[in-house]
């Protein structure tokens with residue numbers, strides 16, 4: 001299936017208009033791309049979080065495909081059960097085409113609470129795609145920190161004051177953790193780079209076995225930016241190398257977009273209120289920059305190997 005803008009714009013929008021995501025929210029773009037790029041029927045399993053809440057306010061649903069809500073901690077386990085059921089139904093002649101099962105969770109549901117069930121499904125080799133829509137916090141319950149929240153960010157549980165400048169710890173590297181399970185296709189993407197995201201979705205959907213996509217989807221109230229700057233912020237995350245775009249395809253690491261210039265991390269931080277308290281602190285800025293540089297160098301080394 002081709003991936004050009006004209007074709008995409010003529011395809012069904014997928015997610016119905018009238019979902020209740022905030023203005024300036026990142027994940028509706030991701031969900032539309034997922035639904036537009038899939039060549040096979042999908043069954044979606046959705047962990048608790050903003051996406052589930054805003055797209056399925058009873059008795060309405062914005063989803064054009066079979067969709068199941070499940071508890072926070074077991075999206076991947078539920079997906080494994082749905083996948084096994086689909087195979088059994090097909091074996092009995094009650095299903096013509098095997099659907100692709102897609103589990104979707106926020107970073108809280110993926111990095112923290114759902115990690116054990118995700119790890120189990122990866123280890124069992126379940127044939128499914130897991131998509132983490134990563135807004136770097138527990139946004140649905142009022143902006144608490146998650147292990148995906150970057151160091152220095154202000155959240156309600158990592159406040160800014162005399163004793164602490166936002167979150168003390170750096171974010172967990174979930175993409176590497178999944179890659180370490182040996183899943184056949186693992187990638188990091190951003191809603192700002194739609195072509196790259198679309199290709200990764202297509203690859204992940206077409207690969208047998210467990211596949212994983214970690215997609216940066218900014219959150220307007222949590223990150224505190226003007227809604228119309230959604231795409232520019234996601235783009236700046238990539239340009240500053242804060243959010244590298246890469247894939248691990250059957251163990252081969254490849255950076256899929258290399259920014260032409262070394263844009264300082266500050267350019268990403270200053271677009272958002274959650275980092276406002278850091279902008280005059282040269283020492284903290286240098287620390288955060290060196291964390292980004294070290295991560296990028298490690299990624300480059302893996303891609304060269």
Ligand SMILES: Cc1ncc(C[n+]2csc(CCOP(=O)(O)OP(=O)(O)O)c2C)c(N)n1
Pocket residue numbers: 048049050051072073105106107108109110113135137138139140141146
């Ligand atoms: C086991 C469990 N713990 C806590 C909650 C309360 N809860 C509902 S949504 C949510 C935050 C979800 O965060 P994330 O997965 O990052 O998704 P987002 O809200 O950012 O979309 C929490 C803590 C819950 N439903 N179940």
